[in-house]
Amino acid sequence: xxxxxxxxxxxFGVSDLARWENFAVDLMGFQVGRRENGRLLTxxxxxxxxxIVLEQGAEDDVRAAGxxxxxxxxxxxxxxxxxxxxxNVEAGSAELARARRVEKLYxxxxxxxxxxxxxxxxAIATSPFRSSVMKGPGFLTGPLGIGHLLPRSIDYKASVSxxxxxxGLKISDYIREEIAPGIVADATFFHSSSGRHHSLxxxxxxxxxxxxxxxxxxKDMDDVGLAYDRCVKAGYSMVLELGHHPNDKMFSFYxxxxxxxxxxxxxxxxxxxxxxxxxxxxxxxSDWGHKRRAPRAVAA
Numbered sequence: 001x002x003x004x005x006x007x008x009x010x011x012f013g014v015s016d017l018a019r020w021e022n023f024a025v026d027l028m029g030f031q032v033g034r035r036e037n038g039r040l041l042t043x044x045x046x047x048x049x050x051x052i053v054l055e056q057g058a059e060d061d062v063r064a065a066g067x068x069x070x071x072x073x074x075x076x077x078x079x080x081x082x083x084x085x086x087x088n089v090e091a092g093s094a095e096l097a098r099a100r101r102v103e104k105l106y107x108x109x110x111x112x113x114x115x116x117x118x119x120x121x122x123a124i125a126t127s128p129f130r131s132s133v134m135k136g137p138g139f140l141t142g143p144l145g146i147g148h149l150l151p152r153s154i155d156y157k158a159s160v161s162x163x164x165x166x167x168g169l170k171i172s173d174y175i176r177e178e179i180a181p182g183i184v185a186d187a188t189f190f191h192s193s194s195g196r197h198h199s200l201x202x203x204x205x206x207x208x209x210x211x212x213x214x215x216x217x218x219k220d221m222d223d224v225g226l227a228y229d230r231c232v233k234a235g236y237s238m239v240l241e242l243g244h245h246p247n248d249k250m251f252s253f254y255x256x257x258x259x260x261x262x263x264x265x266x267x268x269x270x271x272x273x274x275x276x277x278x279x280x281x282x283x284x285x286s287d288w289g290h291k292r293r294a295p296r297a298v299a300a
Contacts, residue, residue, distance in 0.1 A: 013057025136220020243289025
């Protein structure tokens with residue numbers, strides 16, 4: 001059975017590329033990959049040519065999740081498996097493959113309003129990754145991928161089934177917590193074959209956006225604190241202050257991006273060993289910290 005290796009890239013439609021560049025490069029530590037005539041900006045996190053693609057668009061939301069599969073044969077087999085679940089899968093065009101900087105890909109729709117792109121053969125940059133602001137050696141990527149996405153569920157039960165049965169992701173654990181009077185956050189966390197605690201999670205939460213947040217992980221804990229300080233100094237709103245999750249053991253903060261969804265910057269997430277993993281349910285999102293701060297305007 002063909003399986004997803006990791007979350008290899010993410011595509012966002014954003015309304016303000018200039019503000020995103022400042023946020024991503026000067027505050028969070030990404031490196032610009034390329035720019036295209038005010039229509040597109042790509043971000044690097046490692047040796048890959050691009051990991052996050054920002055396309056000019058009014059929605060300020062996720063457009064696609066890119067899932068890496070190790071070989072062309074496994075990619076073709078995976079596309080057949082998805083079709084066997086009754087899902088329409090289209091072969092990505094040569095033009096789309098060039099734009100994504102991959103050898104080959106397939107595309108299908110998600111029930112929550114974005115696309116999944118399955119690919120193999122990512123392009124490697126000709127120069128090493130360099131962050132202008134990070135203290136440590138950079139982001140934790142490699143076989144673990146870029147981090148994780150958490151889209152909200154229109155139909156929670158159907159979404160969980162889609163991610164399990166169609167994408168073939170495995171459940172890591174659950175969290176169900178009353179985050180405000182009468183509002184219960186019900187979340188399921190999924191991992192791919194490489195074992196990052198979760199590459200995707202979904203939650204039954206009210207939201208006017210598809211994406212709740214994207215998480216990126218750094219290799220040096222100091223880079224979490226330094227990024228936090230830079231964001232605060234720049235006037236960006238903290239969605240959640242510094243804190244710690246009980247399930248993936250991540251120390252992190254959540255900052256509101258220029259598009260309104262959050263970016264979690266973390267350190268210390270666990271990697272699942274399938275032979276010794278037990279799926280359990282937690283009653284709280286954070287075991288300390290992650291306090292919600294009142295929103296404030298983002299500085300220009």
